Amino acid sequence: MAFTKFAVGLLVIGLIVGGIAGFGASFALQRPTSTKATTTYTIGVIMPLSGTLASFGVSFANSVKLAVNEMNANLSAIGSPIRFNVVVADDGGTPNGALNALQSMYQSNSVQIVIGPLTSAEVLGLRDYADTNHIVILPPAATATSLRIAGDYILRPGQPGDQFEGSALAQTILGFGEKYVVYIYRGDTSEIGTYNITSSILKQHGVNVVGIEYTPAQSDYSNVVASASSDVASYISSGAPRSQIAVVLGGYGTEAANMFTHASSDQYLSSVRWFGIEALNDNSLLTDSQVASFMAKVNLTITAPQTSISPQGINFAEAYAAAYGSPPEPYSNYAYDNAWIAMLSILVAGTDNGQTLIKMVPLVADHYFGASGTGIYLDQYGDQTIAYYNVEKCVQLNQGYNFTVIGEYNGGTNQLTLNTK
Amino acid sequence: MGWLPGSILRSIFESGIFLMISIGLTLTLSVIKLPNFAHAEFLTIGAYTSLVISQVLPNNLVVIILASFLAAAILALAVHNTVFKPLINRKSSAYILVLASFAAAQFIRYSVFVAGSLGGVLSAHPRITVTPIVYIAGQAITNIYLATLIVALSSTILLSLFFKYTLIGKCMRAVSSNTTLAQLSGIKIENIVSAMWILAGGLGGVGGALLSPYVTVTPALGFNLLLEIFAVVIFGGLTSFVGTIIGSLIMGFAENTFMDFLNIYFGVPYTYTQLIPFSLIIIVLLVKPTGFGVSYSANKALRRFLKEN
Numbered sequence: 001m002a003f004t005k006f007a008v009g010l011l012v013i014g015l016i017v018g019g020i021a022g023f024g025a026s027f028a029l030q031r032p033t034s035t036k037a038t039t040t041y042t043i044g045v046i047m048p049l050s051g052t053l054a055s056f057g058v059s060f061a062n063s064v065k066l067a068v069n070e071m072n073a074n075l076s077a078i079g080s081p082i083r084f085n086v087v088v089a090d091d092g093g094t095p096n097g098a099l100n101a102l103q104s105m106y107q108s109n110s111v112q113i114v115i116g117p118l119t120s121a122e123v124l125g126l127r128d129y130a131d132t133n134h135i136v137i138l139p140p141a142a143t144a145t146s147l148r149i150a151g152d153y154i155l156r157p158g159q160p161g162d163q164f165e166g167s168a169l170a171q172t173i174l175g176f177g178e179k180y181v182v183y184i185y186r187g188d189t190s191e192i193g194t195y196n197i198t199s200s201i202l203k204q205h206g207v208n209v210v211g212i213e214y215t216p217a218q219s220d221y222s223n224v225v226a227s228a229s230s231d232v233a234s235y236i237s238s239g240a241p242r243s244q245i246a247v248v249l250g251g252y253g254t255e256a257a258n259m260f261t262h263a264s265s266d267q268y269l270s271s272v273r274w275f276g277i278e279a280l281n282d283n284s285l286l287t288d289s290q291v292a293s294f295m296a297k298v299n300l301t302i303t304a305p306q307t308s309i310s311p312q313g314i315n316f317a318e319a320y321a322a323a324y325g326s327p328p329e330p331y332s333n334y335a336y337d338n339a340w341i342a343m344l345s346i347l348v349a350g351t352d353n354g355q356t357l358i359k360m361v362p363l364v365a366d367h368y369f370g371a372s373g374t375g376i377y378l379d380q381y382g383d384q385t386i387a388y389y390n391v392e393k394c395v396q397l398n399q400g401y402n403f404t405v406i407g408e409y410n411g412g413t414n415q416l417t418l419n420t421k
Numbered sequence: 422m423g424w425l426p427g428s429i430l431r432s433i434f435e436s437g438i439f440l441m442i443s444i445g446l447t448l449t450l451s452v453i454k455l456p457n458f459a460h461a462e463f464l465t466i467g468a469y470t471s472l473v474i475s476q477v478l479p480n481n482l483v484v485i486i487l488a489s490f491l492a493a494a495i496l497a498l499a500v501h502n503t504v505f506k507p508l509i510n511r512k513s514s515a516y517i518l519v520l521a522s523f524a525a526a527q528f529i530r531y532s533v534f535v536a537g538s539l540g541g542v543l544s545a546h547p548r549i550t551v552t553p554i555v556y557i558a559g560q561a562i563t564n565i566y567l568a569t570l571i572v573a574l575s576s577t578i579l580l581s582l583f584f585k586y587t588l589i590g591k592c593m594r595a596v597s598s599n600t601t602l603a604q605l606s607g608i609k610i611e612n613i614v615s616a617m618w619i620l621a622g623g624l625g626g627v628g629g630a631l632l633s634p635y636v637t638v639t640p641a642l643g644f645n646l647l648l649e650i651f652a653v654v655i656f657g658g659l660t661s662f663v664g665t666i667i668g669s670l671i672m673g674f675a676e677n678t679f680m681d682f683l684n685i686y687f688g689v690p691y692t693y694t695q696l697i698p699f700s701l702i703i704i705v706l707l708v709k710p711t712g713f714g715v716s717y718s719a720n721k722a723l724r725r726f727l728k729e730n
Contacts, residue, residue, distance in 0.1 A: 254637035265561035288546040
């Protein structure tokens with residue numbers, strides 16, 4: 001009996017000890033699992049996905065998504081736990097829409113860095129909110145001189161500013177020997193700025209300039225076109241040769257399409273040379289036969305930031321076409337580059353905190369060379385200072401219409417070189 | 422004053438466009454007294470129909486106009502049956518109906534936006550060539566200007582005659598005057614209202630189609646013109662076809678000849694173009710809230726209808 005009690009006691013103790021040992025061993029022998037948690041950073045995109053600039057807005061937003069997808073694929077391939085996410089908002093192309101979009105993004109997604117908006121007016125709409133809340137804004141194509149502010153949260157590593165564009169346009173008009181200019185321009189911050197710079201340079205060289213400002217986003221501009229026609233007619237009746245009269249259009253999108261359509265049936269406006277800004281190199285204008293044939297007929301000549309063909313640029317264009325089934329709109333490469341600069345800055349900084357990124361983005365941008373095909377060097381205002389422009393003329397090709405390069409403008413030396421007129 | 426003849430011609434042609442895009446709303450206000458904010462969307466549908474049809478039949482204005490009428494009429498009828506009719510049957514107030522028209526407009530606009538985005542036609546131009554036929558005082562008289570003027574004036578005159586001399590037109594006036602009494606007198610209200618929606622929507626669609634050669638077709642095309650449409654109708658006294666012609670002329674001349682005058686003699690920039698008609702609206706509402714229309718007497722029309730039938 002005593003033996004039995006002893007044996008049972010021994011068995012119980014043995015089971016307890018064995019149980020504890022087994023439990024401990026199971027912990028000790030357990031296979032280690034990954035302790036790396038995925039960190040996701042959000043990149044905001046604010047663009048006009050509706051309204052007159054929708055074709056640009058959609059293309060720019062798609063370019064950012066493309067950059068993010070490429071970055072995530074690379075991060076995944078090297079086993080990095082970091083991922084990037086994109087939040088896109090439509091601002092309708094308005095300053096108030098841009099502000100609402102940023103407020104919503106910041107409050108819902110704590111977004112600290114944004115690619116966009118598209119125009120300078122939209123950027124001005126959200127600037128105060130971005131500064132107050134330390135949100136870094138990287139607009140790819142907002143070029144107004146009024147955004148040249150030191151110490152704010154707007155950094156523009158993309159398209160060079162209007163001070164370069166205004167000079168490029170003025171030098172081109174002078175290069176063609178024009179003496180009488182009718183300049184139709186959009187009543188927004190950027191185009192008013194470009195008009196002021198261009199007309200000031202032209203007037204210094206003795207050119208007679210008449211400015212016609214128009215309100216953006218109207219459905220019809222027949223009276224604006226009629227006014228320009230009347231001005232050209234008065235130049236002609238006062239004895240000015242048509243070869244020295246030019247019309248400049250500082251507008252784009254559906255507004256430009258409407259004006260070109262009206263101008264195409266105008267006998268005076270059809271008989272002089274037209275100049276314009278880079279945004280007129282727009283697929284929606286070039287594929288509209290009535291508009292494009294007029295643009296070619298009047299030898300529409302524009303100055304556009306030079307996008308040298310770089311391997312990155314070719315890769316971007318091919319990847320975009322493969323992903324979305326059509327080529328990107330002009331200047332989408334700036335949106336793509338801005339997205340890469342934003343993501344690289346976050347990776348280097350190890351955070352997406354806006355106060356850190358505002359210091360990191362210029363450092364990364366100054367050492368970045370991407371799809372835009374030019375280097376970047378930001379000045380004290382956070383703006384791109386390397387500015388080369390192509391002079392491009394609209395021509396008819398075998399299949400449709402396009403712009404062809406006929407010259408070059410160097411912003412550093414203020415020199416224009418025309419290969420042909 | 423060399424600018425004046427050309428400017429007057431341009432004003433007249435622009436007035437034709439204003440008339441075409443507004444006349445359908447006048448009809449809606451006449452018959453069911455609804456300030457339908459979704460009317461602008463009928464223009465958008467008409468313009469998109471023009472875009473689609475012109476890809477197959479470029480420059481065929483007759484087919485494009487007919488197709489645009491049909492597409493917008495179907496949409497108008499659909500909006501009536503799915504939104505307004507159930508609300509009217511529930512005896513919803515006028516405020517609810519106006520709000521519903523806002524909601525319907527938003528729904529249509531964003532549906533077009535989604536469809537346009539998927540189809541890659543968020544911003545496109547129909548294959549209709551604007552061709553100058555003759556130049557008068559430096560102003561090009563184009564095929565589209567002429568077509569718009571002819572269609573707008575003939576639509577308005579035919580609509581007036583339709584209202585005065587046809588049975589359906591008289592029934593519409595009766596419904597407009599007193600729906601209950603009209604129903605008691607044997608008029609099938611639903612059929613009359615449906616006919617009204619077909620006409621109102623269809624005419625809006627034609628307006629959009631005739632506008633499309635000059636403007637880029639976008640989902641917001643109609644919405645961008647909403648204030649101008651209402652301005653024309655307010656000038657015209659809301660329910661008068663003759664008034665709508667006068668309202669269109671006021672808008673056309675205010676935005677063109679008067680603006681040209683201010684620009685040439687006082688240096689007022691064209692950025693103030695929109696200010697003129699809307700200042701006039703405020704003045705009209707304060708001084709002559711009935712507008713400039715010659716409105717028919719609806720009660721008289723009802724009495725005549727009852728006597729004749």
